[in-house]
Amino acid sequence: MTALSVNLNKIAVLRNSRGGREPDVLQAGIACLDAGADGLTVHPRPDARHIRADDVEALGALCRHRAVEFNVEGNPFAPPRPGYPGLLALCEAVRPAQVTLVPDGDGQLTSDHGFDFARDGAALRPLVAAFKALGCRVSVFVDVGDPDVAQAAACGADRVELYTGPYAEAFAAGTPQAALAAAAATARLAQAAGLGVNAGHDLNQANLPAFLAAVPGVLEVSIGHALIGEALYAGLAPTVRAYRALVRAAA
Numbered sequence: 592m593t594a595l596s597v598n599l600n601k602i603a604v605l606r607n608s609r610g611g612r613e614p615d616v617l618q619a620g621i622a623c624l625d626a627g628a629d630g631l632t633v634h635p636r637p638d639a640r641h642i643r644a645d646d647v648e649a650l651g652a653l654c655r656h657r658a659v660e661f662n663v664e665g666n667p668f669a670p671p672r673p674g675y676p677g678l679l680a681l682c683e684a685v686r687p688a689q690v691t692l693v694p695d696g697d698g699q700l701t702s703d704h705g706f707d708f709a710r711d712g713a714a715l716r717p718l719v720a721a722f723k724a725l726g727c728r729v730s731v732f733v734d735v736g737d738p739d740v741a742q743a744a745a746c747g748a749d750r751v752e753l754y755t756g757p758y759a760e761a762f763a764a765g766t767p768q769a770a771l772a773a774a775a776a777t778a779r780l781a782q783a784a785g786l787g788v789n790a791g792h793d794l795n796q797a798n799l800p801a802f803l804a805a806v807p808g809v810l811e812v813s814i815g816h817a818l819i820g821e822a823l824y825a826g827l828a829p830t831v832r833a834y835r836a837l838v839r840a841a842a
């Protein structure tokens with residue numbers, strides 16, 4: 592069965608847009624777990640644009656208390672800076688069940704590519720070992736179609752996460768077949784090398800079923816951007832009704 596990990600980055604985007612605590616990332620995490628999510632994901636970025644170090648600590652404690660997986664994503668090569676201690680230091684403090692290594696540059700709007708093993712493999716190997724020494728399962732973000740995906744195993748990783756952005760785009764354009772076949776082939780290559788397979792980025796309620804039907808043995812999907820947007824749509828009507836009732840009751 593595929594596990595669902597809910598990515599809470601977008602709750603923190605809203606919170607940070609006003610300062611203060613609302614919407615509360617921890618409360619959102621509790622709601623997701625109460626609703627049956629198998630775990631929580633965050634991707635603290637060095638510019639602290641959404642999830643901050645204190646969120647990682649609070650959510651880590653929640654996941655430990657609830658005995659569910661906490662997945663922390665980030666670039667292991669990004670140096671510490673004020674407000675961001677670096678991915679390894681964060682994980683040393685929080686000890687998430689899983690860390691997902693993602694090769695994002697500083698100014699990136701969002702994640703948009705996997706590792707280049709020919710370039711980064713040698714540097715990744717000791718870092719993967721350092722995260723594993725903390726007790727974290729290590730997953731590595733990879734491009735669908737990467738012929739070198741098995742190199743993740745040589746780096747010591749336990750899993751890969753297939754970057755599903757291009758699949759989501761192809762699905763939206765009505766032409767998902769090639770992307771699905773490529774994702775299935777990459778998953779098989781990884782699995783043949785002994786790696787578990789996760790997937791994520793721009794998955795949503797429309798494109799997820801076809802992906803899981805076509806790609807064998809996906810252990811986990813992490814979903815945030817679309818899920819939070821869909822939650823807004825699903826929650827707007829009852830929330831407006833509740834406010835309307837308050838307004839009417841006061842009249």
Ligand SMILES: CC(=O)[C@@H](O)[C@H](O)COP(=O)(O)O
Pocket residue numbers: 598600601633634636664693700701702732791792793815
């Ligand atoms: C690693 C990955 O796929 C990303 O989806 C990421 O977690 C999203 O980050 P942002 O929420 O900052 O776009």
Ligand SMILES: NCC(=O)COP(=O)(O)O
Pocket residue numbers: 598632664752790791792793794813814815816817818
């Ligand atoms: N690893 C992918 C993730 O956590 C969520 O990506 P998205 O759904 O926000 O695009």
